[in-house]
Amino acid sequence: MHANSFLSGHFNMSLGRSANDHKSAAVKRARNDSGNKVSVVLGAQWGDEGKGKVVDLLATESDVVCRCQGGNNAGHTVVVDEEEYDFHLLPSGIINTKCTSFIGNGVVIHLPGLFEEIDKNEKKGLKGWDKRLVISDRAHIVFDFHQAVDGLQEVQRQAQEGQNIGTTKKGIGPTYACKASRTGLRICDLMADFSEVKNLVLQYQSMYPALKVDVESELKKLKDYAERIRPLVRDGVYFMYDAIHGPLKKILVEGANAALLDIDFGTYPFVTSSNCTVGGVCTGLGIPPANIGEVYGVSKAYTTRVGIGAFPTEQLNAVGELLQTRGHEVGVTTGRKRRCGWLDLVILKYAHMINGFTAIALTKLDILDVLDEIKVGVAYKINGKRVPYFPANMEVLQKVEVEYETFPGWKTDTSAARKWSDLPPKAQNYIRFVENRIGVPIKWVGVGKSRECMIQMF
Ligand code: GDP
Ligand code: IMO
Ligand code: MG
Numbered sequence: 001m002h003a004n005s006f007l008s009g010h011f012n013m014s015l016g017r018s019a020n021d022h023k024s025a026a027v028k029r030a031r032n033d034s035g036n037k038v039s040v041v042l043g044a045q046w047g048d049e050g051k052g053k054v055v056d057l058l059a060t061e062s063d064v065v066c067r068c069q070g071g072n073n074a075g076h077t078v079v080v081d082e083e084e085y086d087f088h089l090l091p092s093g094i095i096n097t098k099c100t101s102f103i104g105n106g107v108v109i110h111l112p113g114l115f116e117e118i119d120k121n122e123k124k125g126l127k128g129w130d131k132r133l134v135i136s137d138r139a140h141i142v143f144d145f146h147q148a149v150d151g152l153q154e155v156q157r158q159a160q161e162g163q164n165i166g167t168t169k170k171g172i173g174p175t176y177a178c179k180a181s182r183t184g185l186r187i188c189d190l191m192a193d194f195s196e197v198k199n200l201v202l203q204y205q206s207m208y209p210a211l212k213v214d215v216e217s218e219l220k221k222l223k224d225y226a227e228r229i230r231p232l233v234r235d236g237v238y239f240m241y242d243a244i245h246g247p248l249k250k251i252l253v254e255g256a257n258a259a260l261l262d263i264d265f266g267t268y269p270f271v272t273s274s275n276c277t278v279g280g281v282c283t284g285l286g287i288p289p290a291n292i293g294e295v296y297g298v299s300k301a302y303t304t305r306v307g308i309g310a311f312p313t314e315q316l317n318a319v320g321e322l323l324q325t326r327g328h329e330v331g332v333t334t335g336r337k338r339r340c341g342w343l344d345l346v347i348l349k350y351a352h353m354i355n356g357f358t359a360i361a362l363t364k365l366d367i368l369d370v371l372d373e374i375k376v377g378v379a380y381k382i383n384g385k386r387v388p389y390f391p392a393n394m395e396v397l398q399k400v401e402v403e404y405e406t407f408p409g410w411k412t413d414t415s416a417a418r419k420w421s422d423l424p425p426k427a428q429n430y431i432r433f434v435e436n437r438i439g440v441p442i443k444w445v446g447v448g449k450s451r452e453c454m455i456q457m458f
Contacts, residue, residue: 043258065093075332106284136236
């Protein structure tokens with residue numbers, strides 16, 4: 001809807017037309033002018049499903065790629081022409097020179113981390129990013145002391161509860177906590193007077209006496225960053241409104257983290273601090289739900305998890321080790337080994353209940369190529385009885401008994417497959433089974449790291 005039609009709608013109402021006229025005008029506006037729809041890419045497991053690769057694929061034909069939540073706890077890999085890029089805060093669409101990259105209000109931004117990432121990618125050939133990057137003025141800022149506190153809280157958890165969360169120590173939890181307790185500072189504050197940061201430091205030092213912060217040097221550094229990002233900062237809500245209601249545009253949203261790490265729906269408390277499910281797209285960009293179009297869920301052909309927490313299909317055996325080594329399952333952000341196990345359809349169905357996936361990308365099928373047999377978790381049992389839901393309580397989840405279906409391995413290299421018919425029948429059978437059980441069409445199957453290694457099914 002253009003601003004003029006929005007205003008004329010109100011003008012008509014003020015002329016005192018009949019209720020029916022209003023209704024029909026409003027319905028017409030909604031039908032004709034609801035604007036461009038955004039496509040969304042979301043992690044359906046515990047992260048690292050290959051979202052970066054799917055976004056890169058779709059970004060080649062997108063006009064805008066947006067991040068809506070999370071921070072540089074994310075690590076998204078994109079492989080183009082043998083060059084491997086990893087993105088943490090930058091939307092993975094940044095390498096597409098025809099595409100604008102937008103960091104929305106729901107993202108938390110560590111400015112030194114952002115510039116470090118930009119410098120690293122410039123060395124790999126990224127050019128002209130400053131003409132293509134837009135940052136919402138409502139996004140919250142991650143300070144170095146948030147990162148320090150993230151580390152201190154992990155030490156405290158270990159000491160008090162005998163277990164930490166295994167966070168990325170990127171300051172994500174403390175920054176979202178500041179946001180929720182209304183003490184956070186945003187990019188729009190950085191663009192204006194920024195003295196409130198001193199009060200925030202004092203508050204933190206009263207909670208964590210061991211925390212050392214050189215406020216003056218932090219302020220000086222931030223002022224430098226403020227000048228570097230000033231040309232990129234916009235009113236994010238208006239930016240999205242304009243993108244949706246201007247000329248026809250393809251808009252893509254790159255989810256970070258994943259459904260099972262979602263603050264509301266994930267394996268709490270072993271989660272991240274934002275909504276990584278579809279609701280986070282609306283709140284993290286300031287767009288209406290009606291403008292959400294395709295919702296693509298990304299899942300590996302098996303399951304991995306970094307950090308601590310329940311993982312019902314985890315394989316603490318030779319299978320888990322094989323998946324870890326063949327899949328190079330090492331965290332992009334922290335370098336930690338990822339825990340590995342069989343595909344879990346209970347979590348995928350749960351992620352679908354929340355997100356309403358319209359299609360799935362199933363990645364890393366090639367990693368299963370050498371296995372004699374492949375198992376898939378199809379149901380959870382508690383006290384011998386199948387449960388139709390995903391348990392909220394971690395102690396219950398730790399104890400569920402997983403029911404598996406077993407498939408014969410295809411024992412064939414799939415990495416050169418480029419279309420459905422190139423895949424061995426046993427692999428096709430596995431994919432069709434997964435598709436039927438989740439009840440969502442599988443649109444892509446990944447058989448390697450690079451852009452070309454993605455079989456498109458429809
Ligand atoms: P993201 O966080 O969801 O973007 O995923 P990450 O980049 O953290 O981890 C996915 C890893 O798997 C990366 O190293 C990718 O290059 C790699 N990858 C993605 N898809 C495939 C695939 O189909 N096959 C193989 N072998 N590797 C893949
Ligand atoms: P991408 O976008 C995998 C995990 C951390 C930890 C927990 C909380 O690459 O899929 P945090 O630092 O967010 O407070 O850590 O969440 N985690 C991820 N695991 N991939 C991610 O992102 C993750 N982002 C957070 O390992 O267990
Ligand atoms: Mg990752």
